[in-house]
Amino acid sequence: MKVIRCEQLSKSYGHRQALQQVTCAIDGQKIVGIIGRNGAGKSTLLHIFSGHIKATNGTCQLFDQNPFNNIRTAANTILIDDQLSFSNYLSLSDILTMAADFYPNWQNDLAYRLLQYAEIDLAVKHQQLSKGHRAIFNVVYGLVARCAFTILDEPMNGMDEAIRQDFYRVILKEYIAFPRTILIASHHLQEMETILEEILLLHKGKIITHATIDELREQLISLTGPNEEIDVLCAYLPIYARKTMANLSSIIVDAYQLKLSHEELQARGITQTALSVSDVCKYLTYEEGSDIDAIFD
């Protein structure tokens, strides 16, 4: 099933280019992480996907239609972010009742059970909730609506660590109960990696990579060994980062371009270490001079 397709998508805010010629496709029911550093363009891309804003150039198709101001795609889409707001005349319980009339797949019992678990008082107004409770309410709202295209933009912001762990499980369980396409933009990649199938990595408005979690995990590798041996590798391999301490250096390289076997590396006194998916994303968006320690040197 084609869900989202975009080609040569660009978005400018005045002179600021938030997205530059983004081409990507997401098909089928899966949970995809939208990852990137601050200002990478994640929210902008998600707002274009949801039809809330219009691209400056390029095309975007959601379920084969342009989502911008499109009532048909909007009926199958929900975007949850920290800007979500409701009338101050409504209690949380009123909001749930109204949503049940609006979303055909709405799961009211589940909403009540999850909010009770989080000890959220349904008599209060949305604006009266603490930051963490508001985030919980929003995620619950976004999940129990069971829209075919569900977008969660920084859904866990403000939640404490224990409840974040709970809600990653909630997302996964809800996905299993009612498979759909879920996009999650987050800076907490390490904690949510286990529920993701794919990652779309953005950097400065461009897509750096779109790959499965397993492909990403294998993409980069860390090598540590004597300076002179590492220098030899640096001469022919693109290096993502290098740290030297006394006569030992560590480098991050593309695992697919490293033509040496484990035994050959060992013979040169070089050890290899796998990286976490989160570290791979960090190094793929690493830039020369972006070492915080350099500020203090």
Ligand SMILES: Nc1ncnc2c1ncn2[C@@H]1O[C@H](COP(=O)(O)OP(=O)(O)OP(=O)(O)O)[C@@H](O)[C@H]1O
């Ligand atoms: N309404 C706006 N007006 C002007 N510039 C904007 C607007 N929204 C976003 N931008 C700019 O577009 C760029 C991308 O912003 P965006 O919010 O999409 O990034 P992000 O990856 O979601 O960032 P973060 O992780 O910090 O939330 C940034 O440079 C931002 O300043």
